[in-house]
Each structure stands twice: as structure tokens, then as C-alpha cells.
Amino acid sequence: MYPILEKRCLAEGIWLMKIRAPRVARAALPGQFVIVRTDERGERIPLTIADFDAVEGSVTIVTQAIGVSTRKICALEAGEALADFAGPLGHPSEFVGMPMEELRSRRYIFIGGGVGTAPVYPQVKWLREHGVEVDVIIGAKNRQMLIYTDEMRAVADHLYIATDDGSEGFKGLVTQLLEKLIAEGRHYDECVAIGPMVMMKFVALTTKKYALKTTVSLNALMVDGTGMCGACRVSVGGRTRFTCVDGPEFDAHEVDFDEAMRRQGMYRTQEQRAAALAAEREAGHRCKIGLDK
Amino acid sequence: MAEKISRVPVREQDPARRATNFEEVCYGYDREEALLEASRCLNCKNPRCVAACPVGVRIPEFIAALHRGDEAAAAAVLARDSSLPSLCGRVCPQETQCEGACILGIKGEPVAIGKLERFVGDWKLAQEPATAELPPRNGHRVAVVGSGPAGLACASDLAKMGYEVKIFEALHKVGGVLVYGIPEFRLPKEQIVAREIDQVRRLGVEIETDVVVGRTVTIDALLDREGYDAVFIGSGAGLPRFMGIPGENLNGVVSANEFLTRANLMRAYDETYDTPIYVGKRVVVVGGGNVAMDAVRTARRLGAEATIVYRRSEKELPARAEEVHHAKEEGIRFRMLTNPVEVLGTDDGWVRGMRCVEMELGEPDASGRRSPVAKEGSEFEIECDVAIMALGTSPNPLLAATTAGLATDRRGCITADAAGATSRPGVFAGGDAVTGAATVILAMGAGRTAAKAIDEYIRNK
Numbered sequence: 001m002y003p004i005l006e007k008r009c010l011a012e013g014i015w016l017m018k019i020r021a022p023r024v025a026r027a028a029l030p031g032q033f034v035i036v037r038t039d040e041r042g043e044r045i046p047l048t049i050a051d052f053d054a055v056e057g058s059v060t061i062v063t064q065a066i067g068v069s070t071r072k073i074c075a076l077e078a079g080e081a082l083a084d085f086a087g088p089l090g091h092p093s094e095f096v097g098m099p100m101e102e103l104r105s106r107r108y109i110f111i112g113g114g115v116g117t118a119p120v121y122p123q124v125k126w127l128r129e130h131g132v133e134v135d136v137i138i139g140a141k142n143r144q145m146l147i148y149t150d151e152m153r154a155v156a157d158h159l160y161i162a163t164d165d166g167s168e169g170f171k172g173l174v175t176q177l178l179e180k181l182i183a184e185g186r187h188y189d190e191c192v193a194i195g196p197m198v199m200m201k202f203v204a205l206t207t208k209k210y211a212l213k214t215t216v217s218l219n220a221l222m223v224d225g226t227g228m229c230g231a232c233r234v235s236v237g238g239r240t241r242f243t244c245v246d247g248p249e250f251d252a253h254e255v256d257f258d259e260a261m262r263r264q265g266m267y268r269t270q271e272q273r274a275a276a277l278a279a280e281r282e283a284g285h286r287c288k289i290g291l292d293k
Numbered sequence: 294m295a296e297k298i299s300r301v302p303v304r305e306q307d308p309a310r311r312a313t314n315f316e317e318v319c320y321g322y323d324r325e326e327a328l329l330e331a332s333r334c335l336n337c338k339n340p341r342c343v344a345a346c347p348v349g350v351r352i353p354e355f356i357a358a359l360h361r362g363d364e365a366a367a368a369a370v371l372a373r374d375s376s377l378p379s380l381c382g383r384v385c386p387q388e389t390q391c392e393g394a395c396i397l398g399i400k401g402e403p404v405a406i407g408k409l410e411r412f413v414g415d416w417k418l419a420q421e422p423a424t425a426e427l428p429p430r431n432g433h434r435v436a437v438v439g440s441g442p443a444g445l446a447c448a449s450d451l452a453k454m455g456y457e458v459k460i461f462e463a464l465h466k467v468g469g470v471l472v473y474g475i476p477e478f479r480l481p482k483e484q485i486v487a488r489e490i491d492q493v494r495r496l497g498v499e500i501e502t503d504v505v506v507g508r509t510v511t512i513d514a515l516l517d518r519e520g521y522d523a524v525f526i527g528s529g530a531g532l533p534r535f536m537g538i539p540g541e542n543l544n545g546v547v548s549a550n551e552f553l554t555r556a557n558l559m560r561a562y563d564e565t566y567d568t569p570i571y572v573g574k575r576v577v578v579v580g581g582g583n584v585a586m587d588a589v590r591t592a593r594r595l596g597a598e599a600t601i602v603y604r605r606s607e608k609e610l611p612a613r614a615e616e617v618h619h620a621k622e623e624g625i626r627f628r629m630l631t632n633p634v635e636v637l638g639t640d641d642g643w644v645r646g647m648r649c650v651e652m653e654l655g656e657p658d659a660s661g662r663r664s665p666v667a668k669e670g671s672e673f674e675i676e677c678d679v680a681i682m683a684l685g686t687s688p689n690p691l692l693a694a695t696t697a698g699l700a701t702d703r704r705g706c707i708t709a710d711a712a713g714a715t716s717r718p719g720v721f722a723g724g725d726a727v728t729g730a731a732t733v734i735l736a737m738g739a740g741r742t743a744a745k746a747i748d749e750y751i752r753n754k
Binding site: 023024027032037041042043044068069072083084085086087088089223224226227228229230231233235240245259262263265266267 | 463464465473502503504505508509510531532533535537541542544545547548550551554555558559560565566567568569571641642689690691
């Protein structure tokens with residue numbers, strides 16, 4: 001069992017949890033993910049690592065309650081425990097293996113969208129610790145849904161915020177803000193975008209215009225997360241890759257996002273059905289319209 | 294007189310009923326049946342069955358003990374060569390091994406060696422576990438990567454020699470392919486697999502789950518930091534292959550590994566578990582091995598009309614004869630000499646069918662089987678909404694990629710000698726990780742051989 005050391009609400013439906021997992025904490029690097037399972041009947045859910053502390057033996061995850069399983073994770077309290085916490089999985093971010101001199105001459109722009117902002121943090125923090133200056137764009141629906149702004153401000157060279165309704169920072173999409181920054185003369189050597197698949201798709205389309213190298217971290221469906229099932233297949237540069245063992249980070253300009261988005265929906269109707277069932281169970285009555293049949 | 298009795302039939306669950314549940318198909322022999330069947334063995338001087346067994350189980354000897362009604366003695370004979378008789382009795386391809394060589398099979402039916410092995414294995418599991426007499430710990434530690442048949446067998450033997458053994462398992466459940474791959478209806482998980490694993494634990498073997506060796510901890514760290522004297526790699530062959538044909542990434546195309554892992558490991562067929570499984574109405578499984586049979590029969594049990602598509606003829610099906618027979622009884626369709634060339638999709642990206650070609654058998658290939666050749670102009674379509682690819686698996690490259698000096702061959706299999714020694718001193722390997730996908734008994738045998746080599750290595754260190 002993996003005890004939850006700390007639990008904090010970051011925004012409505014978005015929870016931060018610090019988990020005691022010494023082995024994972026010791027081995028983790030920016031860009032990697034873990035597989036989490038709440039209980040004996042739970043699903044194996046991949047979550048990108050939001051922070052790790054080898055000394056404390058802890059790993060931080062940030063989860064948005066959207067499906068049955070993410071809801072179950074978010075319902076757990078500090079002092080309770082996760083049944084399973086396996087990782088770190090996948091390759092670390094490419095920059096982790098780069099020669100320092102080359103890395104320090106590069107200028108990065110990170111884009112975090114919604115709950116995807118959390119896994120951007122350990123990357124920016126790592127680069128900062130290694131003397132690389134990094135700019136960050138955080139995007140959210142509105143001011144209330146913004147997460148990680150204080151943490152990011154502490155490690156980023158510049159932090160820019162975009163909200164759909166303009167309730168904080170730039171009013172508009174992260175891609176529009178990025179184009180504005182470039183128009184203002186900011187130069188970047190690489191862009192890293194983590195967020196909803198559709199956001200990553202449009203970031204890729206935008207940066208392609210500027211021939212700006214872009215990396216995305218894909219949140220494909222997975223069962224085992226170790227290369228066994230192939231549920232996370234994604235087409236990258238016309239080749240089929242497994243997100244879990246070949247990724248999770250890929251060259252954004254090579255990813256077939258339309259296919260990736262379609263594949264994410266493979267079990268959606270079933271998930272929705274399961275969510276309805278769970279709600280029924282919670283409400284304490286048998287389903288009358290046959291959803292439990 | 295022995296020859297006059299014909300092979301004692303084994304009781305099985307009714308095909309129509311079992312096609313709707315996940316309970317075990319074969320009930321096995323009861324004591325009376327087992328003893329009667331045991332009486333058929335001729336106890337040959339030069340037993341061909343022993344020679345045909347990959348681990349040389351002393352078959353006539355255990356059957357003779359059973360015939361005397363001495364289950365304990367029979368179990369002791371089996372234990373000398375096999376650590377997992379309940380499993381092997383169920384999943385070994387007996388018709389090409391022991392039973393295929395049985396002299397009685399020439400004119401009639403061979404002795405039901407598999408069923409007898411299963412009977413004795415199950416008898417042993419049902420006994421009050423003897424308080425294992427373990428030798429004193431010798432102060433040396435061995436790490437085992439993977440808790441499948443190879444790892445379990447290696448760990449048991451080493452523990453019996455006095456080693457402190459720890460198994461590292463990547464998944465949340467112990468058993469490897471025994472829990473994620475082979476379905477409940479062929480190998481009951483609680484009743485058989487869990488009990489076999491309990492026996493390994495009772496020997497003092499520790500098992501840590503959720504450890505993906507290569508990522509969570511490296512083999513180098515196990516040897517250098519965690520103080521293990523040697524490592525055994527029994528990580529299996531878990532990476533699924535796909536065909537590389539158009540349409541393979543459509544929604545509804547899954548690997549047999551994914552389909553079976555959802556059903557077996559994650560229990561997706563049970564609504565009280567959260568993991569979803571998509572079955573559709575018409576399922577086509579591509580492939581002809583045991584994994585293909587497991588997938589197609591699982592799909593059938595989940596309510597689909599299920600078909601096997603295989604590019605060679607029925608004679609070449611690599612699956613156990615019993616599985617093919619059971620599948621047919623359960624209403625599985627077999628389309629032989631058929632090969633998919635494209636998966637067809639709907640406008641919104643879901644599978645709607647498969648374009649196939651008819652095949653004919655040409656010259657024998659490297660495997661000795663006649664290789665299938667496509668018939669010109671024979672294209673046709675099969676309707677389906679789920680396509681399951683059961684085309685074989687290869688070893689996960691993770692361990693080789695993260696362990697300095699660990700050699701692999703072109704197929705990604707870890708290079709090891711007959712004793713299991715790899716190119717890296719102190720690192721041994723066996724089972725599917727070395728051979729590519731094979732059988733439970735070969736993996737078990739390799740695990741035991743490696744245990745001997747590890748013992749020798751540590752003694753001479």
C-alpha cells in the first residue's frame with residue numbers, strides 16, 4: 001500500500017496528492033509517469049508525475065475527477081492509501097540526457113493546459129535547477145481553474161497566463177498567447193506542451209508555422225503501462241509507437257492527433273455507463289432503466 | 294490386461310453452459326477415475342514419455358505410485374522434476390510431448406498423463422501444507438525478476454537451497470502469464486495459481502509487486518546497491534506483435550494481450566470491477582496459437598459471435614489440440630487458410646470488417662511447416678466490429694536497454710547459455726525472455742536449471 005501523505009484541492013475537481021513511494025521517488029525523472037490503482041477492483045490509471053522528492057520518498061500526482069477511476073482516486077483522503085503505485089514509467093524528457101552546455105544555450109517555452117499544468121512543473125523545476133531559463137504559459141478556462149501558478153512563478157523565468165474568459169491574464173487560447181509572445185520578439189528553441197489532446201494538437205499546428213521544435217506528452221489509454229497491451233498505440237511519423245514504452249513524450253509535429261483523440265474515446269461509452277452505474281450505486285437504488293444489466 | 298481398458302474419459306462442463314461462464318472447462322479425474330486410468334500405464338522399461346517431456350518428469354514412476362493409491366509418493370516423484378504439476382497438467386501440450394510418445398497411442402489412446410499429473414498436483418495443493426523443512430539460510434541473496442513460471446520455479450529451488458530470495462513483479466498481481474494471460478476457464482486463479490504461489494511464499498520467498506525492474510530499480514542497482522549476489526531474469530515475452538496492415542489502429546483493434554489482460558488480470562468481465570472491455574457483436578481473432586484460442590473463447594463467453602482466422606490449415610494450428618476441440622464445442626468458427634490484408638473502418642474510425650485473402654500451402658519454411666501463399670484475386674471481406682491480434686509476443690526490451698553488458702539476439706531475446714548464464718556475470722535468465730514465447734513447462738525447467746547455475750556461481754564467487 002502507498003500512503004497518501006498530503007491531499008490538497010487545487011481547483012474544483014482537481015486534487016494534489018503526495019504519495020509515499022520511496023522506490024519511485026528515488027528513480028523518477030521529469031517526463032515520466034506512474035500507474036495508480038485505488039483498490040482491488042480498481043482500474044490501472046496512468047498519471048504523469050507532478051513532483052518527486054527522493055529524500056522524503058514521496059511522489060506527487062495531480063488528478064482531475066472526470067471518470068469513475070479518477071473520481072475514486074480523488075475521493076481518498078490523507079492517511080488512506082493507494083493499493084498500487086508503479087513506476088516511474090516511460091522515458092524521461094529528452095533534455096534530461098542532453099549535454100549541459102548545449103542545454104544552457106537553449107530557450108524553452110512550456111505550455112500547460114488545465115490539469116496538464118502539473119506535469120509541466122517538475123520539468124521546469126529540473127531545468128531551473130540545472131541553470132536553464134524557461135518561460136511558461138499556463139492556460140485554463142477561468143481564474144478559478146488555474147493551478148500551479150505560485151509554484152510555477154517560483155521556478156519560471158517568465159510566467160504567462162491565459163484564460164478563456166480573461167478572468168486572469170491574457171484573454172484567449174494558449175496558442176494565441178504563444179503567437180503574441182513570438183510576435184513581440186521572444187525567441188524559443190523548443191516548446192513543450194502538456195494538456196488536453198486537442199490543445200496539444202493546436203499547439204503543434206501553431207508551432208509548425210514557426211518551425212519551432214515541439215514536444216508533447218501523450219495521455220493515451222493504457223492497461224499495464226509496461227509495453228504489454230498496446231492499448232496506447234499512437235502513430236508518430238507514420239510509425240506505430242507505444243506511448244508507455246516509446247514515450248510518453250513525442251515530437252508534436254509527427255503525432256497523428258486525430259487518431260490519438262479518436263483512440264482515447266475507445267471505451268468512453270462504457271466509461272460513461274460505468275459512471276452512471278456508480279452514481280446509481282451511490283444513490284443507493286437499483287437502476288430502473290437497465291443500465292446495470 | 295492393462296491395454297483392454299480404454300482411456301478414462303474426463304468430465305467437462307457442458308459446452309453450451311460453459312460458453313456463458315468463466316468456470317473451469319475440465320473437471321479433472323476423481324480418485325477412482327485417476328486410479329483406473331493409472332492402471333493403463335505399461336510402465337515401459339524405456340519410457341518414451343519421459344524422453345518426450347521437456348523436463349524429464351519420471352512419468353511411469355509417479356503413475357505407478359498413484360496406481361498403488363499412494364498420492365503422497367506420486368506427488369514426491371513429480372516434485373523432483375516439476376514445481377508446478379497442477380499447472381502443467383492443465384496447460385502443457387501433452388499431445389506433442391509425453392502423451393504423443395506414449396506407446397499405447399500407437400494403436401489406441403495414450404495414457405492421460407496430463408490429467409493424472411493434474412490429479413496428483415491438485416491433491417498436493419489440497420493437503421494441509423507440511424511445515425516446510427528449510428535448510429538454514431546461507432547468507433546469500435538472489436533477486437528474481439518476474440513472478441511467472443520461470444521466476445517461481447527458480448525462486449523455489451533457490452529457497453530450498455538456503456538462499457534468501459526476493460521476486461520483483463511489475464504488475465500488481467503475482468503469477469505473470471498465469472494471471473494476465475491464461476483465462477480462468479483453463480486455469481483457476483484462486484483455487485490453483487494462488488495456492489501454487491502460496492507454496493512458494495511458504496518457502497520463505499518474498500515477493501514485491503509494482504516493481505518494474507529496469508525503471509523502478511535497475512539490475513545494476515540490485516547487484517551493487519541492494520546487495521544481491523545474483524539476479525535471475527524471468528520477465529517473459531510480453532510485447533504484442535501487430536501485423537502492420539492498414540487500419541490496425543482503428544478503434545476496436547486490440548492485441549490478444551490487451552483483451553486477455555483486461556479480462557483475466559483486471560476481471561473486466563465482472564461488473565464489480567472498474568476496468569472496461571469492448572467485445573462488440575462479432576469478434577475476429579487473428580492467429581492460431583493458444584493465446585488466440587484463449588482470446589476467442591473469452592470473447593465468446595462475453596457474448597460475441599467469435600471466429601478464428603488463421604493463415605495456414607487446421608493441421609498447422611499451434612494451439613493445443615484440446616483447446617481447439619473445446620473451442621469448436623463452444624461454437625467458435627474457424628476460417629483456415631485465410632489472412633487479413635486490411636482492417637476496414639467506419640467513417641468515425643471504428644472497425645467494421647476485415648479484408649482477407651485466401652491462402653494455400655506452399656513449400657516448407659524454416660519452421661518445417663508449409664508456408665502459406667496468397668491466392669491471386671481471392672480477396673473477400675469478413676464483417677466484424679472487434680479484431681483481436683494474436684500473432685505472438687516478444688520479450689520486453691526494457692531490461693536489456695537498462696542493464697549494462699546484457700546481450701540480446703536479433704529478436705530481442707536475452708542471450709543465455711544452456712545453464713541460463715547471460716553475457717553479464719551474476720545475471721542469469723530463462724523462460725520466454727530467452728526463448729521467445731514458449732510453454733509453461735519450458736519456462737519452469739529453465740528457471741530450475743538456472744537455480745542450479747546460480748548456486749554454483751555463488752559458491753565459486
